[in-house]
Amino acid sequence: MPSYSFQCSAGCRYDALYSMSEVPTETVCRECGGSARRAITAPHLSAAGSSAFRLLDHTARSAHEPAVVDRLPSQGARRPQRVTTNPLHAKLPRA
Template sequence: MPSYSYRCDEGCRFDAIYPMAEVPSETECRSCGATARRGITAPHLSVAGSSAYQLIDRTARSAHEPQVVDRLPARGPGAAVQRTTQNPLHAKLPRS
């Protein structure tokens, strides 16, 4: 359920959780009992961790600033995996 921020005329602020269909525009202040009006706040859209944000940023960055390759990759364990493909179309590709 979403969280809504309220503020009364006395200056008290508090958050309340209501279903979206039942959220009141005014409610009683939890501190002083005065009428508190719902305020406008920024939505909380995601609870993703920092690793998820890093992945999103890296993906967006690669779309606009792709890495430039200036030499062939070094031979190593990764190269052997590429040569052992089972796809018959890969046999038609040029070999180095």
């Protein structure tokens, strides 16, 4: 639900949540009880990038519609392991 800013003639400023179809142009001030008009403000935009939103959407979608795998990944996609000839590397633990 969108947040709207209101300001009264006394200078009190506050935010209120209304649906877009029911937002009033004037309301009673919460602090002083006077008449408060809707103020024009910049929209509240998210600082998250589109990749963050894609991740959130994918996570929410996978909770209800998990991806189904019908075959194993191909073996040709693996990179060959590099072989070292350095004798000091032989003493290192293997993973």
